[in-house]
Each structure stands twice: as C-alpha cells, then as structure tokens.
Amino acid sequence: MTQSRGAEPPSDPPESPQAPPPPRLRVTKGSPWRIDAGRRAKWSAPEFVSANAVEVRQIGDPILHGPAKKPRLSRTEIEALVARMFASMVVARGVGIAAPQIGVPLRVVIMDVDEAGIVAVEPKVEWTSAEQEETTEGCLSIRGMYGVLDRPLAARLVANDIAGKRFTLVGDEFGAQCMLHETDHLDGLLYVDRLKSRDDLHTVEPEEEEPVSA
Numbered sequence: 001m002t003q004s005r006g007a008e009p010p011s012d013p014p015e016s017p018q019a020p021p022p023p024r025l026r027v028t029k030g031s032p033w034r035i036d037a038g039r040r041a042k043w044s045a046p047e048f049v050s051a052n053a054v055e056v057r058q059i060g061d062p063i064l065h066g067p068a069k070k071p072r073l074s075r076t077e078i079e080a081l082v083a084r085m086f087a088s089m090v091v092a093r094g095v096g097i098a099a100p101q102i103g104v105p106l107r108v109v110i111m112d113v114d115e116a117g118i119v120a121v122e123p124k125v126e127w128t129s130a131e132q133e134e135t136t137e138g139c140l141s142i143r144g145m146y147g148v149l150d151r152p153l154a155a156r157l158v159a160n161d162i163a164g165k166r167f168t169l170v171g172d173e174f175g176a177q178c179m180l181h182e183t184d185h186l187d188g189l190l191y192v193d194r195l196k197s198r199d200d201l202h203t204v205e206p207e208e209e210e211p212v213s214a
Contacts, residue, residue: 001096001181001214002138002146003174024175025116028074030167032159035086035110036116043086053087054102056140059190063100064141068186070122071099071106078108078162082119085110089214092140096214098102098185101141111214113175120159120169123183128152128176135177137191138204140214147191148200151177181214 035043042048057064061142071078089097089110099108111118132150139145155176158168171179181191197199 001092001178002140003095019176022172023116024113024172025111025118025174025178026170026172027118028156028168028170030165031161032120032162032167032169035082035112035119035163039083039086040115043083044090048083049087049090052083053091056088056092056097056101057103058141059139059192061102061141063105064185064188064190066105066188068098068105068107068188069102071108073106075162078121080166081106081108082110082162086149089140094140094214096182097140098182098214100185100193107186109186111169111175111182113170113171113178116175118169119162120157120182121162121164123157123169123179123186124160125155125157125180125183127156128180129154130178133173137177137181139181139191142190142192144204146202146204147195148193148202149191149196156177157183178214185214 035079044078052191085099085102095112097110099106107122109120109123129152131153134150136146136148154172156170157179158166160166192201
C-alpha cells in the first residue's frame with residue numbers, strides 16, 4: 001500500500017509541542033511478531049535489499065486476482081518470506097505489502113503504517129465501522145495511479161503471528177485503510193475493484209508525489 005494523500009500524522013507546531021498522535025494500528029490482544037528496529041535496519045540495508053528484493057507484481061498478473069492460500073511453512077521459512085517482502089516494500093516505498101505482490105500466493109501481509117512493522121499470517125477482518133470516509137488510495141501493484149473511494153474509519157482483524165499464536169489488531173483511519181487494503185490482496189481484490197466509477201481512478205501527475213502504497 002502507498003501513503004494516501006493527507007494520511008501523514010500532523011506535525012506539532014514548534015512553539016507548542018504536544019504529545020505524539022496515537023498509533024493508527026493498535027494491538028488489543030496477544031503480541032504479534034514485529035519487524036523491530038534491528039530487523040528494520042538489517043532488511044533496509046542496501047546490500048540486503050539488493051540480494052532479496054523482487055519486482056512487485058502488477059495489475060493483470062493472475063496471482064493478484066485470485067485468492068491466496070493458507071501458508072504451510074516453518075517459522076524460519078515464513079521469516080525468510082517476510083524479509084523478502086519487506087525488502088521489496090522498501091524499494092517500492094510502501095507502507096504495507098502482501099505476499100502475492102511478490103509472486104507468493106500465501107496469506108501473509110506486512111502492515112507498516114507509522115512503522116508498526118506488524119506481520120499477520122491468515123488475517124481475517126472481523127469488524128468494520130459503519131462510518132466511512134472518502135479517501136485516496138494507491139497500490140504498489142498499480143504504478144502511477146491512485147483512486148478515490150470510501151473506506152471504513154475503523155476496523156478490527158484477528159491473525160496469527162509467525163509462530164501460530166493469535167492476536168487482535170485495531171486500525172483507525174489510515175491504519176484501518178491499510179488493514180483492509182492488505183487483506184483485500186489476499187482475496188484477489190485490488191482497490192480498483194472497489195471504485196464506484198472509472199472516473200474515480202486518476203493518474204499521478206509528474207509534479208505530484210504518488211500516494212505511498214501497499
């Protein structure tokens with residue numbers, strides 16, 4: 001997923017410092033396996049990225065348009081997959097990525113809004129708020145475009161960590177958008193499938209910054 005326009009947390013005025021805004025992804029039960037500072041530094045290093053990042057699959061690739069499968073991998077294998085996913089996301093300048101986007105049709109995602117570094121295996125959305133908001137959305141698998149669509153303001157999912165332990169994650173605003181965007185990937189859906197009209201799909205102009213994607 002890419003960063004939506006206006007999705008950056010507000011910066012505090014220098015003359016009146018305030019507490020940092022609350023996290024937009026919050027763990028409410030359990031303890032997910034995270035891409036911590038050490039893994040982030042290692043997996044973002046140029047030599048690691050060069051050796052492990054792969055090209056993100058683009059719209060039209062069959063792997064993006066079909067449901068992903070339950071992973072039957074060891075913890076070591078899932079961690080290796082997550083490392084490749086993260087390196088690929090770093091190259092593409094994303095804030096989230098799903099395994100099908102690097103050609104692996106398994107139900108594994110990374111959600112990195114506010115550098116949360118949350119890895120979710122077999123995530124399942126169990127609730128979304130009735131209140132929705134019109135927002136912009138980009139995708140690493142749809143380069144040079146962004147869409148305007150409605151997304152719930154809050155969502156909750158349950159998932160496994162890489163060791164198979166369950167946790168619950170709540171997302172607000174852009175955090176919820178990221179959760180829904182990534183879980184859509186696992187069901188073979190892209191944000192363009194949720195647009196009301198072709199008129200809601202726009203080209204990123206050269207002078208514009210593309211919404212950061214997943």
